[in-house]
Amino acid sequence: MSTFMPKANEIVRNWYVLDAAGKPLGRVAAVAADLLRGKKKTIFAPHVDCGDHVIIINSDKAVLTGNKANKKMYYRHTGWVGGLKEVKYSILMKENSEKAMQLAVKGMVPDTTIGRAALTRLHIYKDGEHNHAAQKPQEYTL
Numbered sequence: 001m002s003t004f005m006p007k008a009n010e011i012v013r014n015w016y017v018l019d020a021a022g023k024p025l026g027r028v029a030a031v032a033a034d035l036l037r038g039k040k041k042t043i044f045a046p047h048v049d050c051g052d053h054v055i056i057i058n059s060d061k062a063v064l065t066g067n068k069a070n071k072k073m074y075y076r077h078t079g080w081v082g083g084l085k086e087v088k089y090s091i092l093m094k095e096n097s098e099k100a101m102q103l104a105v106k107g108m109v110p111d112t113t114i115g116r117a118a119l120t121r122l123h124i125y126k127d128g129e130h131n132h133a134a135q136k137p138q139e140y141t142l
Contacts, residue, residue: 006050011049013052015137017139018056018057019128021062022062023142024064025062025063025101026104029108032054033105033109035052036118036121037115037118048114051118053135055123058125058126060127097126101124105119
């Protein structure tokens, strides 16, 4: 069986809008990761970047199910001795919900050059307004 090789002129990048209001953070991130990789397309090949652009609106209205808001932590290290910093997700969602959504999507795309290129097509906004109306994005329902 031969490997399908999509040509450069076959790849069409669409723009999609995901509304995260009232939806679980992980569900929205999983759908966004699939769209960024292009996994729903018929021309998908894992070695070719054929994903779409994704706009996530209302990221501050996304919910964390269960007790994740209090138990889940975001860790980062400053690079200095004893420089491990931790923040609860309840605080992270209040102060910087775009960062929480970006971290969730980043964990679901591969850590390769294709995954890093896919993350550049991700646009996250706290409220319902975005400045990509000229691209005529389509509403994507979860």
